[in-house]
Amino acid sequence: MLTLGFLIYRANHNLYIEDAKNSVESVLGLTQELIAHEKQLALSIALILSENEALKMGYVKNDRKKLYETLQSEIPKLKKYLQIENLEVQLHTKDAKAYVRSWDFEDYGDDLSTFRKGITLLQQSKKPLVSIELGKRLNIKALCPIIEKNEFVGSLEVIINFDEVAQKLSAKKINFVILMDKALLDIGEWMKELPQIDGYVIVSNNCSVGCVNSFMSVASASIMQQGFARSNGALFGFTPLFDIDAKQVGYIGIWFGESLLKESLLLRASLAPHSAPLHVKTLEPAIESSTPQEVLIR
Numbered sequence: 001m002l003t004l005g006f007l008i009y010r011a012n013h014n015l016y017i018e019d020a021k022n023s024v025e026s027v028l029g030l031t032q033e034l035i036a037h038e039k040q041l042a043l044s045i046a047l048i049l050s051e052n053e054a055l056k057m058g059y060v061k062n063d064r065k066k067l068y069e070t071l072q073s074e075i076p077k078l079k080k081y082l083q084i085e086n087l088e089v090q091l092h093t094k095d096a097k098a099y100v101r102s103w104d105f106e107d108y109g110d111d112l113s114t115f116r117k118g119i120t121l122l123q124q125s126k127k128p129l130v131s132i133e134l135g136k137r138l139n140i141k142a143l144c145p146i147i148e149k150n151e152f153v154g155s156l157e158v159i160i161n162f163d164e165v166a167q168k169l170s171a172k173k174i175n176f177v178i179l180m181d182k183a184l185l186d187i188g189e190w191m192k193e194l195p196q197i198d199g200y201v202i203v204s205n206n207c208s209v210g211c212v213n214s215f216m217s218v219a220s221a222s223i224m225q226q227g228f229a230r231s232n233g234a235l236f237g238f239t240p241l242f243d244i245d246a247k248q249v250g251y252i253g254i255w256f257g258e259s260l261l262k263e264s265l266l267l268r269a270s271l272a273p274h275s276a277p278l279h280v281k282t283l284e285p286a287i288e289s290s291t292p293q294e295v296l297i298r
Contacts, residue, residue: 024237042142050144131244166206178204180250
């Protein structure tokens with residue numbers, strides 16, 4: 001009788017773990033969808049700004065002050081219209097040097113082609129692209145050429161972090177973290193002071209210090225590689241994070257209380273973005289040429 005009871009318990013336990021893994025996988029999938037939505041948003045903004053006449057004239061006249069003032073005028077409008085909090089824009093010269101940064105007028109002139117693969121690709125193709133890319137920070141970067149009278153005069157970069165994704169997940173009691181390989185800190189110099197765990201840097205998260213400490217007590221390189229863990233009433237999931245070269249640069253991590261497991265069937269409906277995705281076609285400004293504009297999404 002005891003043996004039968006143990007077998008029943010074991011079977012139920014295995015079913016529970018399988019259900020838990022499926023729920024974690026579902027939340028990871030939804031997290032990736034939310035990140036993809038942010039990529040589309042960044043690319044749409046880049047396409048809109050690249051057609052801004054004031055920006056084009058600033059390039060033609062080589063007027064950094066005019067360009068900076070235009071960004072300071074346009075960015076608040078975009079934030080208000082799109083209801084987003086974090087948005088930065090960087091302008092580049094046609095030879096891939098930093099020209100104007102929306103967050104610091106005085107910081108410019110450095111050669112970005114030495115460590116920014118996205119800018120190098122744009123220089124070669126002259127086509128818009130978006131990806132998760134490592135610069136001084138790891139975030140979403142959308143790049144678009146600026147063309148004036150059929151001449152490539154420079155490029156524009158829209159930068160969005162992962163805060164919007166974190167907020168949407170946090171509203172559903174799901175914790176979120178982006179982990180970057182510590183070896184990349186030579187490039188990502190602005191992230192050297194961030195918390196680290198077992199060879200990875202926590203570059204973005206949506207919970208308190210105590211919550212992060214709880215996460216750090218469970219997470220390890222081996223757990224991240226396995227992709228799933230269960231500890232102290234919480235479920236943890238990890239999936240690799242890839243950059244513009246399809247090279248793994250870290251992990252996306254999520255975790256939530258096991259009490260949410262009962263709501264797993266509702267997770268997909270409740271976490272999906274409520275508004276229609278902001279696709280490039282619907283927000284792209286009118287372009288004189290009748291030839292469709294190609295875009296690269298990575």
